[in-house]
Amino acid sequence: MLPPIDDIIDNFELIEDWEQRYGYIIELGREMEALPEARQTEDNRVHGCESQVWLDVGLDPAAPEPRLSLRGDSDSSIVRGFVALMVSLYDGKTPQDAATTDGLDIFRRLDFGSHVTSKRSNGVRAMVARIQHDAKRFAAA
DSSP states (O other), X not given: OOOOHHHHHHHHHXXXXXXXXXXXXXXXXXXXXXXXXXXXXXXXXXXXXXSOEEEEEEEOTTSSSOOEEEEEEESSHHHHHHHHHHHHHHTTOOHHHHHHOOHHHHHHHTTGGGTSOHHHHHHHHHHHHHHHXXXXXXXXX
């Protein structure tokens, strides 16, 4: 199970070495529940990522009010860690909150923008756009 996003941010602030930060993000990816292969479909695939990324965005049927249920996966360990960041940030939010939450802000706050390739940054942008698009769709329904 993933820690809350605030705990992840706090942990990153304690880690100064970038090799250790990469290790932590990879560990977050390992801690994330795997997306079942049956959900790794073309409909759930995020286009615009260098690696293969799948996001399954739905509504939690057990929640008393509409809340996002977000699961994801990637074929790359570092990208799977970025997916874990997005899951920790967006899972459980109302569709309205998710639609206005800037996932790129977390990426910037953790200073990944200057430490990953532009293709990886574009992949994170594509993930955020996909989650916000689905959240807006759920909010409008």
